[in-house]
Amino acid sequence: MDKALIPYLIESEPYYRETGNEVELFEAAYLHGLPMMLKGPTGCGKTRFVEHMAWRLKLPLITMACNEDITASDLVGRFLLDTHGTVWHDGPLTIAVRFGAMCYLDEIVEARQDTTVVIHPLTDKRRLLPLDRCGELVKAHPDFRLVVSYNPGYQSAAKDMKPSTRQRFGAIDFDFPEASIEAEIVAHEGKVPFDMAAKLVAVAQQSRSLCGRGLDEGISTRMMIHAAHLIANKIDIHDACRLAMTAPITDNRELLEALNGFVEAQFGLELE
């Protein structure tokens, strides 16, 4: 492995609790060099899954969080100046392609559609990255893999992938795991007893039934883990839930009161 990639290697195993056969599916896709698309609500474990798979497959992982300002040259690289003149600098995508790493484009729909088009020649049979600026044609390393993720829930119609981009990917649909598994995850990550985690999950599940009634998305696994951390650090349960779970997801007073009611339905009355 090229030494350029060493900082991107994941050393210890990132915790990931499999909820279905997604690990098996991902490995199969890996064997066939199929680019993968992960979709699912925020905080359900997409990024953690990618980290876990990179560790499992012993691939370096290069992550890019996409935003509107990202240009194609931010991905593939550009000429910069040094004392001797101009020097070509590979972008993160080119490094991954050249030396064989897993390139993860997080929230890909946030990038502009014309930016994401640069991945097209990489994601079909050709597996090529043409660098027109420096006249180079980079052939993808056999270990190069592309993974993108996005949240289909709240993106507006304006922010969507082109069908030509979409159709290059295999996709795995993520969702929050079922209650007992989710509680296991919260207990492990938040370092709280299982019973406590199960109660947090029950609150979250009640909140998820309010989706589309004012809430865009319910309380996520990540938020519960934050709350669990606070609780493990001896913060009052009601305060912790309000800080990490209910208050961040809505500004609507009525919804907030209902959400705090769900906390009360698990943990009892708040001391005055």
Place this chain on the structure above:
Amino acid sequence: MKTDNVFKPSSLAKRLAVLQGIDKAAYVALQNFLSSIDGSANADDLTDLVDLLCQTFTEEPAGTLALIERLDGLVPEPVSVKVLRRWALDGLQRHRTAHSKRLQYFETSDPLSFADPETQFDTDHILAHRSTLLHYLTGFGVSDLQIDLHAPQVGPTSPKRITVSNDLLLIPQRWSGFSANDLHERKLLYRAAVAHAAAHLQYSPQHLPAGNRHPMLLAMMGLIEDARVERLMVEKYPGLLALWGRFHVATRDSVGFDLNGLAARLARALHDPEYADNNAWVLLGRQMFEAAATDLHNTLEFEIVGRRLAVECTKMRLPFDANRYCVIPAYRDDNELLWDFNTALPEGEEDTAALDHFELRKQKKEQLHPLREVETNLQAKRHYPEWDYKLETLREDWATVILASRPRPKNKVQRFINSHGRRNPLRFNSLACIPDRSLRLKRLYEGDEIDIDAAVDSIVQRAGGLAPEPRIFMRHGRRRRSTAILLLMDLSESTKRFVPGSFISVLDIEKRAATLVADSLDASRDRVAIHGFSSNGRQEVHYVSIKDFDDPFGPEQKTTLKNQESHLSTRIGAALRHASVVLKEQTSERKLILLLTDGEPSDVDVFEEDYLVEDAKHAVATAKALGIDAFCLTLDRNADSYVRRIFGSRNYLITDKAASFADSTVQTLVKLIGK
């Protein structure tokens, strides 16, 4: 009231003349009443009273006549005109479809039930919390339930507990046995009640035939069932134990030894294992319940417990009064959900022998009239509230907006070529634009950031001995905010008349303005809809969509626009409310309602001067809260007095020149979009 008795004959006389115009008999009856109380009421109140009677008369003539007969000794003492108004409007709304019930309401119902200010406070508090409670209920998996209030009643039969049915949760204004002025405590009670109702809906068998079971037996079985479903619920939501526990406060000293008290103590004993009670009956109940509780889903076992408890009660000869029995603690419902009082029990299951020496009380339960099935298009009717400024409350679902159905062309997307081209695309100043990061202006002489690629090129050129390119900056572009404009045309009768000083009708001018607006806006950026309205009383606000946001302004839309005719009246508030609902669904960044009208709001069933103006004002404020701005263009030279009140001081324009109306409309629009 007597102190301030400045009589204003003109105002009152004017209203009386209105009433006289509506109905002679009512006028005569009211005259008799007025002469009987002459001097004991102040003139403003009387004016309000006549206003109210005018309104009720248009909707319920017979009831109003009956009401006038009853007025003596009722108004102004003990019932003030304001309370009477609240009572009458509640009746009109509650029984808006059932004529006979409405008449009965006006003939017999007691307005005193609305007189208690505390009840009113409670009512407002509950209604303000309704959406929270609905959200809360949804969290327990019950999403199709509505929450409403019991009809207020006075006397011992008034409902004191919530009633749950499959689609409605009725909350009483007053909960007996609970009087917390602490608002926090109140919210806890609501939540406890709603959680209890959710438990029933989830776990209780519903609508079992009650047959001729004795009411006491039903009460005992209900008590056991309450405890059972709460146990089940607590398994899933352990925190509810504490929430409910807060209201289990019965003790031997506080509730006593009558049946009601014992039941409350048993309820507490079943809820709280630490509660100690040494009454034999309570102990028996607790012991049997705990024995049965090994399997909480076995309802049969629990039924046996209920029966046994009832039998023990009769042995103790405790009197039971079904009218006085009231479930304690206060959050529990009256268990109407559990029983179906109209179906007889299947043969062989009637074993009330032990209770036979009690008087069997027939449960009064009205058989519901089977509703006539009427074919209506539900899509085409919307209900909207109206603001009653005298009571300072929203009258819920008061106005009905009827949407005109419009035949849709078969091929939906119809390419339409604008033959005479766009007349004059609007020009906007730069203020109308906002920065947009996705627009990048590159290779500029000056800008916010260095365009790295251009800079590198420039330095390479300099190193190569060429003249360096000086344009090495970039910045983000600006774009105009997308706007959705809803043009609301007043199609009332008065728009038929000619604009003073010309031979063109108001309606034609409105049409001309609408055409100009639709033609001159850039369809790729701005969305325009043209809607019109006219009204015929609160039940009939006609609303027509001439051009929707998604339609092109093609020949079909132009024909529809041309075919609009003037008729009926102007109920602005309801039209504005519907327009804001339509606009709310648009995703544009800026949303505007532009009302084209020729006069102040009026309608056939409203006789008060300010009612519709205040309602329209409220509608504008509501729209504003949704991020929708409303603006009014009027042809009424004397509009100053009311448009300013409705739309606010800078949101209206009065033009009285026919020729320039269309142009002013467009100019106004440019200003509004640029704001």
